[in-house]
Amino acid sequence: xxxxxxxxxxxxxxxxxxxxxxxxxxxxxxxxxxxxxxxxxxxxxxxxxxxxxxxxxxxxxxxxxxxxxxxxxxxxxxxxxxxxxxxxxxxxxxxxxxxxxxxxxxxxxxxxxxxxxx
Amino acid sequence: xxxxxxxxxxxxxxxxxxxxxxxxxxxxxxxxxxxxxxxxxxxxxxxxxxxxxxxxxxxxxxxxxxxxxxxxxxxxxxxxxxxxxxxxxxxxxxxxxxxxxxxxxxxx
Numbered sequence: 527x528x529x530x531x532x533x534x535x536x537x538x539x540x541x542x543x544x545x546x547x548x549x550x551x552x553x554x555x556x557x558x559x560x561x562x563x564x565x566x567x568x569x570x571x572x573x574x575x576x577x578x579x580x581x582x583x584x585x586x587x588x589x590x591x592x593x594x595x596x597x598x599x600x601x602x603x604x605x606x607x608x609x610x611x612x613x614x615x616x617x618x619x620x621x622x623x624x625x626x627x628x629x630x631x632x633x634x635x636x637x638x639x640x641x642x643x644x
Numbered sequence: 645x646x647x648x649x650x651x652x653x654x655x656x657x658x659x660x661x662x663x664x665x666x667x668x669x670x671x672x673x674x675x676x677x678x679x680x681x682x683x684x685x686x687x688x689x690x691x692x693x694x695x696x697x698x699x700x701x702x703x704x705x706x707x708x709x710x711x712x713x714x715x716x717x718x719x720x721x722x723x724x725x726x727x728x729x730x731x732x733x734x735x736x737x738x739x740x741x742x743x744x745x746x747x748x749x750x751x752x
Contacts, residue, residue, distance in 0.1 A: 568742030
């Protein structure tokens, strides 16, 4: 399977614990995005990388959240001191850099990591 | 006001009917537009991009009205398998913004 993969698929944790999620994008894609989705809402943008550079972070990404993409391939999203409000589906997507004249290329989503904070 | 707004539905439509969704966006600097489809407990998948000239892909037609800042999706001859949530997506300066989605139920 050469699509976007995410690990783990499900994570249950107690409030106050740290969690880390991993995303492996499609290999030739240099852009990687993280989103959060709660029930009844569309995905909310958190951050994105072009290669290893983190180019934008949403105001939703509090100091407890950090994302890395050290070698420009896989990415990790860490949440420190989890709170019940962090319970959501965390989606990763990847795309290639758009060709000249286009603003964005198609994003391909992974299956998501469902986080439950007790 | 949300930057991308959609009627959440649900739209309950008999099989074979035509159904249309609209989506409005507030930032006139938005640059590109898409419709994604999301099945229950699955990830979103691109349905189609939306171009100013309008574009069609089989039973699906997408339109963009920049002056009024809305996007539409028309589904003709709806199938049971079209039941899903349809997400309107706007790109502005590489920031991707999703609407809440419109739920569609096709009834047999």
